[in-house]
Amino acid sequence: MTLREIKELLDAEVLVGYDQLDKEIKTAFGADLMSDVLAFAKAGSLLLTGLTNPQVIRTSDVLDIAAIIMVRGKRPSPETLRLAEELLIPVLTTKYILFETAGKLYAKGIVGCMERVDDERAFS
Amino acid sequence: MAAWKGLTTNVLSHETAIYENSFPVEGGTYENAGHVSSQIKALLKRMKISKEVVRRAALVTYESEINICSYARSGKIVLRVTPEHVTIEAIDEGQGIVDIELAMQEGYSTATDRIREMGFGAGMGLCNIKNFSDFFRITSEIGKGTHLKMVIRIDKDFDGI
Ligand SMILES: Nc1ncnc2c1ncn2[C@@H]1O[C@H](COP(=O)(O)OP(=O)(O)OP(=O)(O)O)[C@@H](O)[C@H]1O
Ligand SMILES: [Mg+2]
16 A cells, blocks of 8 residues: 555545655554564554654654554644654654554555564564 | 674674764753664665664664663763674663663563653663674663673675775
């Protein structure tokens, strides 16, 4: 799915990265704990989160996250948006809750960047 | 505590560095937290080191940097690149770690509410650092500070700067 299709599906608003909507997305990871994102998220994945502080952008930069979807209608501070612009990381916001957001994406073929933490904890 | 995965330090000391630099990290504030990691990541990318190695190096740097911001007064990240390895050291002046074995356990954390509000403090950072490095060593002196050393092997297909 492209980021543009994801934007339509989630009725999301693009806050940063209008020019990156053609990006192809295959996997996603959802968490409100950056520690977990750092341990489990894979490069090129979509990040679904309810956190909005600048560290979400830093974490995404470190992990090569393709784009961030802020769920539950969360809106980041100007500081967070500035950092996303600087590091060229798309940020979208949707009114859907995390569960609904994940479900809608899953139904369209987006899968988790891993299934279980015990069967594929590949440190890559 | 050291975790060797087939690396020897004398190999490292004989290699000539193609890049070496030290980056200061401010402790006790998150204002610039992660800034050094982004910088180091961009630097390594420019050296045309494989994406995977850059990602692992950025990740271990970031976890160390966040720990300095969270638990130390001040610190620095030292980056050293040779044709075969990326070495990252995180050296801080601060409270130090009383029980390293305990700190290394997944889930152990003394993080404050402020750290948790930002999504950190799950007690996974040090485990993560160990898991993503080919070599990891941690030493600490109570009341003085903590010293982490991480080495990541560069893939064979590395084609130089
Ligand atoms: N540089 C440091 N100086 C002093 N204490 C430290 C330092 N780094 C880690 N610690 C101690 O070790 C504990 C575990 O660190 P670790 O990075 O594994 O987890 P965390 O920082 O608590 O949470 P997370 O990294 O998952 O966000 C910390 O809570 C802290 O008590
Ligand atoms: Mg930590």
